[in-house]
Amino acid sequence: MSKGMSETGYLSDEELDNGPGIPSEGRRRRGPVAVLECIQDIPCNPCEASCPEGAIQVGEDITNLPHLLEEKCIGCQSCLPVCPGQAIFLVDESSTEDVSRVTMPYEFLPLPEKEETVIALDRAGQELGDTTVIRVRKTDKMDHTALVTIEVPKEWSMRTRAFKLKR
Amino acid sequence: MRRCEMISVGAGPAGLAAATEAARNGVEVLVFDENDRPGGQLFKQIHKFFGSEEHHAKERGFDIGYGFLEEAEKLGVEVSLSSVVMGIYENRTMNVLIRDRIEQVRAEKILVATGASENMIPFPGWTLPGIIGAGAAQTIANIHGIKPGENLLMVGSGNVGLVVAYQMLQAGCQVSAIIDAAPRIGGYEVHAAKVARYGVPFFMSHTITEAGGEKWIESATISQVDKEWKPIPGTEKKFELDTVCIAVGLNPMTQLLDMLSCKMVPVPSLGGRVPAHDLGQETSIPGIYVAGDSSGIEEASTAIIEGRIAGLAIAHSLGYIDDSSFLEQRDRQFKSMVGLRSGSHGEARKIAKEYINAVMKG
Amino acid sequence: MRIDDHPILGTFEKGQKVSFVFDDKAMEGFEGEPIAVALRSNGVKIHRYTMRRNQPRGIFCAIGRCTDCIMVVDGTPNVRTCVEPLQKGSVIQTQVGAGPEVTRK
Ligand SMILES: Cc1cc2nc3c(=O)[nH]c(=O)nc-3n(C[C@H](O)[C@H](O)[C@H](O)COP(=O)(O)OP(=O)(O)OC[C@H]3O[C@@H](n4cnc5c(N)ncnc54)[C@H](O)[C@@H]3O)c2cc1C
Ligand code: SF4
Ligand code: SF4
């Protein structure tokens, strides 16, 4: 077994496959859906409280892992900025072309601009390659956590979890 | 000599929560803090908090702090800053150094909510300028707005090390690595993932063996350790850098309680010697209460609840709330604590706290 | 060195820009910020040399507890510069050992 998150700081492939918050490939292909990369029993539940569709279940014991009910998720992004662990991403693999969209929280400056080329990074911070920024959202309600959507080749959609600017 | 009903030593989350809870119930409260700004650790914490809504989850630490201050002001709590409590004596009098004059104050009930101090590990070169506590890195970057250094190594993978490493990235510093002698990351994995995805490597089962440099730190050498945490020769790695942050744990600040010969219990899972206290946070010395990190290292969220419990217990013992209302309100706080003291991070603290409460009963 | 625009905190509120002197060099900082912060933003890392072994020391705790950052400020030794506010025209010197009184003997 490869080293897991408790040693490297990032999810291994096995952990990703078994996580209760990871949507199936079939669901990802049908449109934007939340990916909850949270697999440790920490006391936390703002994701559950933020979801207008009831698609995230933590339950009364707040150390339970968040479970994603993938059929209920409408991809609204409300859960992304509230997650103190920045462990929630939005993935959309519905395009008929060979591209997917990944939305992630971003708390650095400067913010990228729409259509800017940035370098996609995987969970370990390894460079995957150049990608394009599709959207940048930052509202008062998000409390300084911006959401950045980038377009990546489909095979990177479950690997891209950060990006860095080229400038 | 000035007199008042309750004094809190410390205006961190525990002290402020206790002060507001007591004041809400009618107690006259005075709070001393040696800092020139209130809030304790909260004002350095610029990340969103875990927990549930009742624990201020998803609010940033400093916003929680502002909330408390506003409430304290509304309730007429007096917060005296730049005021160091130097000693607490019999009959609950204390000497306070307020800027440059010493005042004597006496209170019927005293809460010690002095927080914690950082642990240090010695290694060759550890006194070189550029080797700083993780708390110092946070203070310098988040309060004063300068980078502690350009390129740093974080020693310690507990929540403090992880959070401060992330905050250093936000401040614009490079983080070469996070190391820990333990085989597994000590803090929350999601905190670790936040820095890992920006390329910060984790070296578990590693320790710092040397800091190099003539007048300030220019390099740090780390080595893998064996099961006894001894460095393994031949596994050295050297980083060129200008800063090392030490985040190897905190220990409760209990000097004031030691002066009173308060009963102490050694509890490693709570950070060392911890004052014994009962379910209302009262220590072995009647009228002296303790809450927050000074009663065992936990978190701001638990410090707030302990503070509220202490505030309620004080209001109750001064006769401001009757028995049934006290028990009911305290129960609500206990319930709120349950989730925070469970799971793989919280369970040990729950057991330790139960042990401390049991020691008090004798 | 200074963080101009922080992703969470925005800009930092500071006092007026003032000049001060460090070991005969003219420097600038903001009034009211800790002396150590003003020095750090000017690239100063060494605050003092220890009495017996003449070892350099700099900021360690940044909250006034460890005394690693003590310097001679306007002639007074042992001032904890991480908590002492900068004033216009302050004269700050690297402290050697216990400071001027003792070295003069
Ligand atoms: C980097 C970091 C990240 C953290 N992240 C989180 C988090 O995400 N969530 C969470 O819940 N917790 C977090 N914590 C923990 C949390 O900050 C502490 O547990 C909490 O602040 C403890 O509160 P307290 O009131 O006991 O002590 P403190 O906040 O330390 O306050 C104690 C106060 O007492 C004052 N004082 C001490 N001695 C004296 C004296 N003799 N006279 C006068 N005043 C005195 C001090 O100046 C200080 O202001 C974090 C801690 C750190 C260091
Ligand atoms: S994206 Fe919207 S619907 Fe889906 S889990 Fe998050 S909050 Fe719920
Ligand atoms: S809010 Fe984030 S860290 Fe908290 S339980 Fe949900 S996914 Fe995990």
Ligand code: FES
């Ligand atoms: S750095 Fe510790 S007292 Fe100033």
